Amino acid sequence: MANLFSRFFELFNPARNTPIYLPDLPTAESRSTQSDARSSTPLPLKNWSHPFKDKTHPILQLTQLAKAAAGYYPVGRNGLWHGGVHFDGGTAGTLDQSGVHCLADGEVVAYRIDQHSPTTTYFFEKLTVQKPFSRNFVLVRHCLEAPKIEGNPDTPPNLVFYSLYMHLRDWAVYQTDSAIARPGFWPEAQTRRVKVTVSDVHADYPGQQGLNVYGQTRRGKALAMLLRGAEVMVGGEGEYRKLEGSDGPEVLKDAEGRLQGYVAHEYLVPFGGGEYRVKASSLNVRAEASANSRVLMRLPQGTEVCVSGEGTFRKLERVNQYVHFDSLEGAREPVADRITVLDPPVAIKAADLVGHIGLYQDCAADYPEEKLHLEVFSSDDVETFIDDCRVWAGRLPTTCKTGLKLAKGSVVVAHQASFSATQPPTLNAASTASDADLWVPKTLLNGLPAEKKIQVAAMPGRKACNWYRLEGLLHDADRNLLDGWVREEVGVTPWVSPWSWDGFEVIFNYDTPRQSLSSFLRVANRLNPEQIERHGALADMADSGPLKTRLYDIIDRNRDGSMGAEELQAAMVLPAHAQSLAQLIIFYESEWRHTPSRWDGLDEILGHNGSTPQLNWVAEKGRINAMSWWDEVAAGVGLPGHGQVYHLHPVGLLGKFYTDRRRITVDLLERITGKSGGWFSGKGGGRTFAEVFKEKYPRIYNYDKAKFVSELNEALERYGIVTAHQQAHFVSQCFHESAAFETTVEFGSGMQYDPGRHAGAVANGNTKVGDGPKYKGRGLIQLTWKNNYAAYSSYRGVDFVEGPEALAESMFNAIDVSCWYWRYSGAVSKKHDARGDINILINHEPDNVQLITRAVNGGDNGLHERVKIYEAIRKEWRLL
Numbered sequence: 001m002a003n004l005f006s007r008f009f010e011l012f013n014p015a016r017n018t019p020i021y022l023p024d025l026p027t028a029e030s031r032s033t034q035s036d037a038r039s040s041t042p043l044p045l046k047n048w049s050h051p052f053k054d055k056t057h058p059i060l061q062l063t064q065l066a067k068a069a070a071g072y073y074p075v076g077r078n079g080l081w082h083g084g085v086h087f088d089g090g091t092a093g094t095l096d097q098s099g100v101h102c103l104a105d106g107e108v109v110a111y112r113i114d115q116h117s118p119t120t121t122y123f124f125e126k127l128t129v130q131k132p133f134s135r136n137f138v139l140v141r142h143c144l145e146a147p148k149i150e151g152n153p154d155t156p157p158n159l160v161f162y163s164l165y166m167h168l169r170d171w172a173v174y175q176t177d178s179a180i181a182r183p184g185f186w187p188e189a190q191t192r193r194v195k196v197t198v199s200d201v202h203a204d205y206p207g208q209q210g211l212n213v214y215g216q217t218r219r220g221k222a223l224a225m226l227l228r229g230a231e232v233m234v235g236g237e238g239e240y241r242k243l244e245g246s247d248g249p250e251v252l253k254d255a256e257g258r259l260q261g262y263v264a265h266e267y268l269v270p271f272g273g274g275e276y277r278v279k280a281s282s283l284n285v286r287a288e289a290s291a292n293s294r295v296l297m298r299l300p301q302g303t304e305v306c307v308s309g310e311g312t313f314r315k316l317e318r319v320n321q322y323v324h325f326d327s328l329e330g331a332r333e334p335v336a337d338r339i340t341v342l343d344p345p346v347a348i349k350a351a352d353l354v355g356h357i358g359l360y361q362d363c364a365a366d367y368p369e370e371k372l373h374l375e376v377f378s379s380d381d382v383e384t385f386i387d388d389c390r391v392w393a394g395r396l397p398t399t400c401k402t403g404l405k406l407a408k409g410s411v412v413v414a415h416q417a418s419f420s421a422t423q424p425p426t427l428n429a430a431s432t433a434s435d436a437d438l439w440v441p442k443t444l445l446n447g448l449p450a451e452k453k454i455q456v457a458a459m460p461g462r463k464a465c466n467w468y469r470l471e472g473l474l475h476d477a478d479r480n481l482l483d484g485w486v487r488e489e490v491g492v493t494p495w496v497s498p499w500s501w502d503g504f505e506v507i508f509n510y511d512t513p514r515q516s517l518s519s520f521l522r523v524a525n526r527l528n529p530e531q532i533e534r535h536g537a538l539a540d541m542a543d544s545g546p547l548k549t550r551l552y553d554i555i556d557r558n559r560d561g562s563m564g565a566e567e568l569q570a571a572m573v574l575p576a577h578a579q580s581l582a583q584l585i586i587f588y589e590s591e592w593r594h595t596p597s598r599w600d601g602l603d604e605i606l607g608h609n610g611s612t613p614q615l616n617w618v619a620e621k622g623r624i625n626a627m628s629w630w631d632e633v634a635a636g637v638g639l640p641g642h643g644q645v646y647h648l649h650p651v652g653l654l655g656k657f658y659t660d661r662r663r664i665t666v667d668l669l670e671r672i673t674g675k676s677g678g679w680f681s682g683k684g685g686g687r688t689f690a691e692v693f694k695e696k697y698p699r700i701y702n703y704d705k706a707k708f709v710s711e712l713n714e715a716l717e718r719y720g721i722v723t724a725h726q727q728a729h730f731v732s733q734c735f736h737e738s739a740a741f742e743t744t745v746e747f748g749s750g751m752q753y754d755p756g757r758h759a760g761a762v763a764n765g766n767t768k769v770g771d772g773p774k775y776k777g778r779g780l781i782q783l784t785w786k787n788n789y790a791a792y793s794s795y796r797g798v799d800f801v802e803g804p805e806a807l808a809e810s811m812f813n814a815i816d817v818s819c820w821y822w823r824y825s826g827a828v829s830k831k832h833d834a835r836g837d838i839n840i841l842i843n844h845e846p847d848n849v850q851l852i853t854r855a856v857n858g859g860d861n862g863l864h865e866r867v868k869i870y871e872a873i874r875k876e877w878r879l880l
Contacts, residue, residue: 045145046878051103051374052096057443058654064095065091065651072565073582074509075547084374104144112136113334117135134358136166137164137629141345146393147396157388160379179228181353188330188331192233194227194231200222211327214300216277216320218239232246247317247319249319259316260296262290262314263284263313264312271304278299282301286313289312299319303320304319349878357371358371374651376649379640382585382587392499397713403496405438405493405502410434411431412482413484419454425454425485432476434475435477435479469483469484473576507586514601514602550584581649582652593630664712666705669705697808700808707811711812729842729849737777744778746778746784779814783817852866
């Protein structure tokens with residue numbers, strides 16, 4: 001439990017006598033046995049999110065972790081096993097750590113939120129100091145499943161894994177500040193809260209916004225206002241509901257909270273139950289039962305009141321108060337001060353709020369700090385899952401290969417100012433060899449500015465290639481980061497799928513805390529010669545074990561035996577090393593399962609015994625016990641009682657599978673279009689073509705839907721229309737332009753051919769009479785005008801000017817020409833310096849459907865339908 005020991009060992013010297021023993025080695029049986037079968041398996045996840053919604057590329061997200069003060073994966077600052085990563089004050093300067101968000105779609109299965117975090121009593125000379133430690137956690141279960149293959153009924157391999165969010169904020173903090181957002185999996189309490197989006201104003205609250213309170217069950221003149229975030233209880237039904245627990249506006253209450261005031265009875269009308277309504281336009285509330293008394297407030301007409309007494313003025317006993325119910329949200333409260341296993345689990349989406357970072361104070365720390373421990377592990381057979389994935393990846397389309405693999409030794413050509421598309425880099429220029437493998441996500445390469453990407457076309461004797469200028473990603477043999485150009489030789493440099501798990505390996509860690517600590521103390525020069533002789537065998541066992549051996553391969557390749565926290569941290573600054581560390585999958589007992597004998601085994605090496613007790617070590621063991629939760633949770637959520645699981649790097653896993661793109665599928669198109677007819681489904685029902693189209697293009701009309709989706713995804717990849725927003729816009733525009741994917745030519749069902757528009761016009765790119773009907777719209781986006789046909793012909797090297805029908809007769813052409821128009825037509829407005837590229841418009845204004853419609857259509861034709869389809873896809877893909 002490395003996070004519990006940060007700087008702890010600075011407080012005392014190790015002991016002298018430590019016995020050597022062999023650890024309990026994990027067996028195949030222990031790896032596969034679970035205490036109980038899972039009560040449920042969540043749906044396969046679709047979305048990922050960084051825990052702090054960071055949008056930088058995955059490689060940078062890994063190197064950011066080097067800034068953490070402690071808590072690295074898989075070894076902590078003290079050399080002990082550490083199954084997760086930390087976000088703390090060191091990473092706070094880079095990330096917005098105001099809220100912790102769920103790593104991926106899944107279901108919350110367990111949590112603990114203390115009212116107040118416990119404290120540990122540490123001893124410093126003759127003083128004792130209480131230091132708090134948040135043990136609050138949330139455990140989420142996920143299902144990772146490989147993509148389905150269109151038209152193939154086989155079930156893809158899947159893996160159930162868990163994400164753990166440790167050291168979260170106490171419940172008391174939320175209670176003192178109602179404005180702090182609360183996680184959605186907390187149960188809803190009786191109290192409700194005024195939404196932060198409410199924007200009512202009231203004369204008595206200048207400059208503030210909140211929710212107006214009325215004296216009747218409909219809107220009128222407001223009595224008072226509740227500020228945003230205020231918590232209330234309401235009763236009844238309807239649009240406006242009565243406030244419970246309050247007998248009137250605060251302005252009418254005295255210092256003890258008692259309602260005061262008198263009203264003239266003649267202006268009240270009874271309506272039942274001893275209650276009255278104000279019948280005047282407004283009614284003064286007097287401090288005393290006298291017309292000359294001070295006015296406390298005015299009650300608007302219709303205000304409901306209850307009064308007592310006799311005479312002209314009656315005592316106010318209650319003023320009914322009503323608020324707009326939909327302006328309230330359910331206040332949520334956790335079950336505090338105990339571990340809660342949710343039955344059934346509560347669904348949670350990627351990026352949903354999990355909680356907020358709590359306070360944690362190490363033994364040697366002067367002050368508590370905000371610290372999040374994030375961990376991912378699985379009790380499934382990860383080795384078999386990866387083997388199955390690698391087979392499955394070979395069956396997936398090439399569009400799933402989203403990472404360029406730059407192998408160790410890749411040439412990095414030093415940048416020169418003269419490099420350009422007309423004078424690209426060459427391998428003969430000054431260069432340096434990279435010193436480690438690096439998997440570069442396609443999203444990173446696509447996001448490079450134009451001046452950092454050069455395409456070189458194929459020529460006789462020369463293959464096509466792409467050059468990318470990468471800064472600070474690769475390093476040389478001396479660990480210096482490089483700035484230069486790398487070459488992708490098209491068809492040769494490998495693109496790999498995340499589902500091939502390239503570079504990942506499973507390690508079975510046999511080290512015990514005694515072995516790891518002995519190694520750490522020896523490297524840190526904290527053992528004298530006698531102690532080295534006594535504990536050296538333990539240290540040797542750790543240093544020669546599978547985990548340390550692999551770490552030496554990555555970090556300490558000269559085998560000088562130096563692999564302390566500083567060296568590990570320095571290695572994580574190098575992207576290739578950070579990525580290699582993140583690809584380690586380690587089978588080991590969870591640090592959250594309390595096994596007293598493991599920690600008692602450190603007693604002697606830490607100098608603790610009956611005659612010379614180490615009080616702080618005793619206190620630390622108490623903290624370890626209090627932090628543990630495994631035994632109370634495992635059986636209820638499907639985890640093994642023995643606690644041995646596969647640990648994965650959480651940010652590494654995120655970076656491997658997160659992408660700002662979604663996959664277009666047959667199911668998606670069928671659901672968002674709501675159609676069953678046309679060529680897309682291969683059926684004749686529903687909204688169909690005009691007979692002339694069906695007769696002329698039967699091959700298109702009956703086109704296989706799985707093949708269409710496959711060709712569409714390949715074309716989008718080919719043209720770099722790859723982000724989720726780009727693809728959502730492309731589909732929504734094609735949907736309208738092609739009459740709900742039912743035609744590839746400008747007239748047909750739902751599309752009226754206009755002879756006046758096409759017959760004789762010589763303009764807009766046509767050159768002679770007759771060009772209009774000859775070069776009418778074809779393709780999914782309906783390419784029109786002779787000059788556009790000529791430009792696309794030049795791009796493809798195929799004469800579509802002489803054979804324009806080919807754009808409608810071939811599905812490949814119909815899709816390809818639409819993607820070409822999207823990226824290279826030159827018809828796009830110059831807004832945002834788009835240079836004819838609709839992608840650029842989307843990157844600047846991702847949800848502006850009208851802007852994209854005008855770029856495609858030239859006007860707002862069909863805007864309503866385009867918006868409808870775009871919003872349907874955005875909702876399906878959860879685009880924020």
